[in-house]
Amino acid sequence: MTLWLFYFFAFVAIAGALGMLLNTRNTVAGALSLVATMCSLGAIYVQLDAYLIGALQIMVYAGAILVLFLFVVMLLNLRQDALPGARFAKPLLATLAAAALGAGFLTLLPGAFGPAAEIAEGFGGYRAVGAELFTDYVLAFEVTSLLLLSAMIGAVILAKRKIDG
Amino acid sequence: MIPITHAVALSGILFLLGTLGALTRRNLIVILMSIELMLNAVNLALIAFSRQWGNQAGQLFVLMVIVVAAAEVAVGLGIVLALFRNRESVNVEDASLLKW
Numbered sequence: 001m002t003l004w005l006f007y008f009f010a011f012v013a014i015a016g017a018l019g020m021l022l023n024t025r026n027t028v029a030g031a032l033s034l035v036a037t038m039c040s041l042g043a044i045y046v047q048l049d050a051y052l053i054g055a056l057q058i059m060v061y062a063g064a065i066l067v068l069f070l071f072v073v074m075l076l077n078l079r080q081d082a083l084p085g086a087r088f089a090k091p092l093l094a095t096l097a098a099a100a101l102g103a104g105f106l107t108l109l110p111g112a113f114g115p116a117a118e119i120a121e122g123f124g125g126y127r128a129v130g131a132e133l134f135t136d137y138v139l140a141f142e143v144t145s146l147l148l149l150s151a152m153i154g155a156v157i158l159a160k161r162k163i164d165g
Numbered sequence: 166m167i168p169i170t171h172a173v174a175l176s177g178i179l180f181l182l183g184t185l186g187a188l189t190r191r192n193l194i195v196i197l198m199s200i201e202l203m204l205n206a207v208n209l210a211l212i213a214f215s216r217q218w219g220n221q222a223g224q225l226f227v228l229m230v231i232v233v234a235a236a237e238v239a240v241g242l243g244i245v246l247a248l249f250r251n252r253e254s255v256n257v258e259d260a261s262l263l264k265w
């Protein structure tokens with residue numbers, strides 16, 4: 001049952017990614033199919049005992065990042081000619097590079113990893129993850145705030161019409 | 166319990182699709198979305214390995230990747246807006262001033 005759920009969500013994730021990739025006419029529809037990918041990835045995270053990350057995935061990716069994409073797509077009001085159709089610049093080269101990458105993945109992927117480790121009660125929950133985040137990784141967490149601040153300032157400056165206006 | 170191999174294979178497939186999108190599409194917004202897809206594929210691999218070895222550090226890495234992705238999208242879409250304001254286009258072929 002769990003395995004079939006995983007296959008279902010994996011199918012939805014791949015289908016959403018393909019929908020984003022192959023939809024050359026409508027960027028809004030592409031962004032919405034990527035939302036399906038993000039939501040099913042969140043479900044897969046929950047199946048892999050990453051409960052907090054699963055919730056954050058849906059809140060941040062599906063809820064915030066892709067809504068930002070949708071805002072920009074609608075703000076730009078792209079005309080049809082601004083969106084190039086299926087004009088692949090160097091399709092053969094790109095496909096070859098992707099095929100090499102995929103062959104590398106398949107070669108490196110071992111058949112099985114052995115049984116998964118025993119996990120403690122509450123693994124991946126907000127309490128366990130939070131305790132580790134605010135003790136061992138507190139420096140990384142604080143640096144994150146600097147990163148977000150600089151990104152915010154950068155985005156505001158980039159999106160302003162004139163620097164001194 | 167999901168076999169970790171399946172989760173890693175799914176991660177590889179998604180990364181591949183993201184690579185294809187970033188290499189073949191010419192719409193800057195779609196390229197950004199493909200990069201998000203690649204980041205998500207890496208996140209899935211990290212979560213799978215975190216479950217396999219019972220080590221929560223992988224989940225914390227994913228948390229950091231999500232933060233970096235959010236910052237990247239904010240700056241990237243700001244660049245898209247600035248580009249559209251200057252060139253009336255989000256086609257990467259119209260922004261080839263620095264191209265070698």
